[in-house]
Amino acid sequence: MNLIDDLQQKQLCNDQHAHHHTMPIRLGVTDLSFHRVTAAVVAQVMRRMGKQVELSYALHEANFNRLKLGQIDLLCSAWLPHSHGVYRQEVETQAATRELGLHYEPYALWGVPDYVPEDAVSRIEDLLKPEVKQRMRPIIQGIGEGAGITRFSKNIMAQYGLAAAGYQFRTGTQADCVAAFESAVSVRDWVIVPLWHPQFLHHQYGIRDLQDSKGLLGGKDKAVLLARERELAINFSPAQIQVFDNIVLSNQIVAELDYAVNRQGMTEDEAAANWLEANPSHLTTWLAPLLNPTNASSSEMTL
Known part of the structure; x- marks a missing residue:
């Protein structure tokens, strides 16, 4: 040096x-x-x-x-x-x-743990399938107001009809978002995580992006x-x-x-x-x- x-x-x-x-x-x-x-x-x-x-x-x-x-x-x-x-x-x-x-x-993403079968859940629309709704945790824990992922997620909830299907998006801290994801993964529950790259969870876990056919996540x-x-x-x-x-x-x-x-x-x-x-x-x-x-x-x- x-x-x-x-x-x-x-x-x-x-x-x-x-x-x-x-x-x-x-x-x-x-x-x-x-x-x-x-x-x-x-x-x-x-x-x-x-x-x-x-x-x-x-x-x-x-x-x-x-x-x-x-x-x-x-x-x-x-x-x-x-x-x-x-x-x-x-x-x-x-x-x-x-x-x-x-x-x-x-870039912002909605993801699921990679143990959730891809043939069951690969797109955001798949969350509406009755058999997926039965397995998936209904609470989608986000981060704070003002973050791009929060704005995008609220729009996704409305545009894909997820609120009407029984899902709830909640804002909170990054710690809330991480804790919700890790608590689900610890018991191998199906869970949706509104996330982004770069973020340390990707360094530790396999998280698969869900395809967003409506293009609401804003791109890279x-x-x-x-x-x-x-x-x-x-x-x-x-x-x-x-x-x-x-x-x-x-x-x-x-x-x-x-x-x-x-x-x-x-x-x-x-x-x-x-x-x-x-x-x-x-x-x-x-x-x-x-x-x-x-x-x-x-x-x-x-x-």
Whole structure:
């Protein structure tokens, strides 16, 4: 890691944008574990660029509202264009924003444990079959209001006629959602879980997506760092902005980090630091614009 340490010192000395901005960078994090652990990776990178980082946490819609009001400089992570597109549009009524990087490619899903026979349940419509209704737990435990999966699930309940068939969708915390799924799996009950990728349950269990013929689950998003343009230009040099754009993770990586926090007892910072130490090539690739600033806008840069 000596190369990175040297880089940090060099950046502190040379970055012309740093000398007039000593306030911490305000990183707003959506308050679910996989968002928190992704933000921990971003914060580690910022610290290696010599920045102080102040992390704060709020639920989805509130986090975007804080970005709109200028209470935070950056948001981690925005799911665009589907899940959080409406929230970004609201921010844009007050402030221009920019997407940076590709943290992962999330998508919402309704799933069942893989021991539920696929010939019995492969599509959401199959939940209406009398023989499936007899076996399936009627409570569908979701997460909080404002999450894309919650909005989509309420629509699914109505459009597929599931409420009329006796199913109930409930909002709650991520812990409620996980507990409902694991309690069913522990006795091999049939259960529906409204979920998303990346999420640590996928690292631990086989969960099969149900086909959504009505297309109500919104499709695949891109999870990105969303920045207020004005604050981005004030706080970071072009090469540093390119570093943010270079940060590329994946559903699998974030599920692994999320698992480390939720099942292995690590803090978000510990999980992020351990992963970066075990995968130094990622960090070297991301920080390349600072190691060779003349190439910061090169087409060879990893985008």
